[in-house]
Amino acid sequence: MMNMPMAMATLSPTQGQNARGMVGFHDMGGGQVMVHARLTGLAPNAEHGFHVHEKGDCSAPDASSAGGHFNPSGQPHGPQDAAHHMGDMPNLRTDANGNADVRIMLQGVSVGSGAGDIVGRAVVVHAQPDDYRSQPAGNSGARIACGVIARR
Template sequence: MRAVTLVACTMAAVALAGCASQAGPHGAMMGKPMAVATLSPTQGNTATGLVMFHEVDGHVMARAHITGLKPNGEHGFHLHEKGDCASTDGTSAGGHFNPGGAPHGPQDAAHHAGDMPALKADADGVADLKFMLHGVTIGGGPADITNRAVVVHANPDDYKTQPTGNSGARIACGVVARHP
C-alpha cells in the first residue's frame, strides 16, 4: 500500500510541478530552480503530502499540501539537515537545517534556515500552506535545501525551546529532490 501511495504522490508532484514550472502566482517560472518533497508517514502515523519549492526573486516560495493530520491541530514543520527518512521514527533526518548557526525561532525573527511556518490543519486534518523562505537556495551553496528532509511534527512549535521548538515526534518525512 505504501508503494502505491508513494507512486501516486510522486506522479501528482510531477504533474503539479509541470504546471507550476510553466507559470505561477509570481509570473513565468520557466527555468527557475524547483524542488519537491513527497512526505510519507513515520511508523504509526498517517500524515502524507507534497511540498514544492521554487526560487523566486532571490527567495524560495514553498507550497505544502499535507493530509492525515490531527483535525484542527497545529504542527511544527521544518527542514532537517539530512535527506534521510529511512528510520521508522524520522530521526535519521538529523536536526534542523541550520547552516548559519542561528537560534530556533519564527520567520519574523532570527531563525534556523530550516524553520518554516506552522502547519494548521482544518477539521478534516488537511493543511494547505504557501509561504516564502529567506536565506535558502535550491541547487547550490551552503544554504541549499536539496537533499535535506522536510519533517512534520506531532505538536505545535513553541518557537522558543532551543534548538527544536519542542514540537515533538516526527510524524511525516520526505527528502527534497531537485526537479529538472
C-alpha cells in the same frame, strides 16, 4: 519568464502515523523560496511543527535519521521574523478534516546552489506545534511525516 529552480518532497508517515503529502519548493531568486505544502492525515483543527532537517534520510521508523534542523549559519531556533535556523518554517494549520494546504515564503534558502541549498535535505512534520522559543528545536514533538527534497 525565467525558469527558476524547483524541488519536491513526497512525505510519508513515520511508524504508526498517517500524515502524508507533497511539498514543493520554488526558488524565486534573491534568497527567497516559495513553499507549497499539501498534506493529509494530520490532527484536525491543529498546528504542526514544520521544518527542513539537515539530512536527506527518512529511513529510521521515527525519522530521527533526518538529523536536526537545517542550520548552516549556526542561528538559534526561532520564528521567521527573528534569528532562526534556515530550516525553520511556520507551523502548518489543518482544517476540520486534518488537511493542510499552505503557501509560505522562506528567506535565505535556495534550490540547488549555495550555503542555503535545501536539495538533498528532508522535510519533517511534527505532532505538536512549534513554540518558536525552546532550543534547539521548538518542542514540537514526534516526527510524524518525512520526505527527502529532490530537484525537479
